[in-house]
Amino acid sequence: xxxxxxxxxxxxxxxxxxxxxxxxxxxxxxxxxxxxxxxxxxxxxxxxxxxxxxxxxxxxxxxxxxxxxxxxxxxxxxxxxxxxxxxxxxxxxxxxxxxxxxxxxxxxxxxxxxxxxxxxxxxxxxxxxxxxxxxxxxxxxxxxxxxxxxxxxxxxxxxxxxxxxxxxxxxxxxxxxxxxxxxxxxxxxxxxxxxxxxxxxxxxxxxxxxxxxxxxxxxxxxxxxxxxxxxxxxx
Numbered sequence: 432x433x434x435x436x437x438x439x440x441x442x443x444x445x446x447x448x449x450x451x452x453x454x455x456x457x458x459x460x461x462x463x464x465x466x467x468x469x470x471x472x473x474x475x476x477x478x479x480x481x482x483x484x485x486x487x488x489x490x491x492x493x494x495x496x497x498x499x500x501x502x503x504x505x506x507x508x509x510x511x512x513x514x515x516x517x518x519x520x521x522x523x524x525x526x527x528x529x530x531x532x533x534x535x536x537x538x539x540x541x542x543x544x545x546x547x548x549x550x551x552x553x554x555x556x557x558x559x560x561x562x563x564x565x566x567x568x569x570x571x572x573x574x575x576x577x578x579x580x581x582x583x584x585x586x587x588x589x590x591x592x593x594x595x596x597x598x599x600x601x602x603x604x605x606x607x608x609x610x611x612x613x614x615x616x617x618x619x620x621x622x623x624x625x626x627x628x629x630x631x632x633x634x635x636x637x638x639x640x641x642x643x644x645x646x647x648x649x650x651x652x653x654x655x656x657x658x659x660x661x662x663x664x665x666x
Contacts, residue, residue: 433515434460434547436594438586439525440488442480446531451476452501453490455529456583457511458591460518463600465591470511471584473498489580501532509538517541518594520564520586522548549590552597564589571596 436458443450457470473490475498485491519525522543530540553562560566564586568575573592578585 432462433513434463434518435512435515436460436518436587436591437512437525438519438583438590439528440490440581440583441528442476442478442484444524446528449478450528451478452528452532453480453495454488454583455504455508456585456587457508458584458587459511460591460594463595463598469584469587470508472504472508474501474504475499487581489582502536505533505536505538514545516545516547518547518549518590520549520590520593522546522550547594549594549597553593556597564593567593567596 438456439452440454441450441452452474453476454473455470459466459468473495475495477500480490480492480495517526526541526543526546533540550562553567554560557570565575567573568589571593573589573596575589578589
């Protein structure tokens with residue numbers, strides 16, 4: 432089973448009023464295991480990035496001037512996601528922007544039937560909230576130290592960890608990448624797991640039960656009669 436964890440950054444909140452995509456980040460999961468395959472691109476939105484949007488994600492108009500147009504990257508993006516399930520937090524927002532760009536190019540729109548909205552999952556599991564990505568990372572102890580501002584690929588990596596937590600499948604993957612360890616949002620927990628695995632006691636601790644304890648236990652079992660269940664374990 433292949434799933435794509437996806438996030439976007441934009442110039443604003445509404446594609447219907449002229450806001451555009453400026454970044455797409457995707458992380459591949461196979462059978463809920465991260466493979467290390469990612470898709471990440473910055474996009475020239477052919478318009479200015481408002482100051483209030485830049486304050487959220489830190490991406491400026493000047494930075495995007497030499498980046499490709501969505502028309503240039505659309506084929507690669509669609510090839511990466513294929514027909515597989517998309518895992519998105521607050522999916523209507525991201526799908527709305529992606530479909531606005533795809534419709535502009537006369538591509539078929541992405542259907543919500545192929546989307547898992549982790550915000551909806553979180554609201555069912557934690558009805559009292561809060562259920563923002565930041566709040567869920569805090570709830571599950573996921574390291575967000577590398578997330579100075581919002582970013583599509585960083586948020587996708589964090590969301591992949593949150594998704595496994597929401598499904599109760601954290602044990603299936605301790606790291607979000609098969610790559611060598613590097614600084615990043617999931618590396619702190621991976622290193623902690625490695626340290627725990629390394630701390631294997633070289634010698635067993637001596638038993639705390641004395642012979643007097645053992646004798647007293649045997650005497651007690653003897654008083655319970657031949658049919659006592661404890662007799663099966665006291666041989």
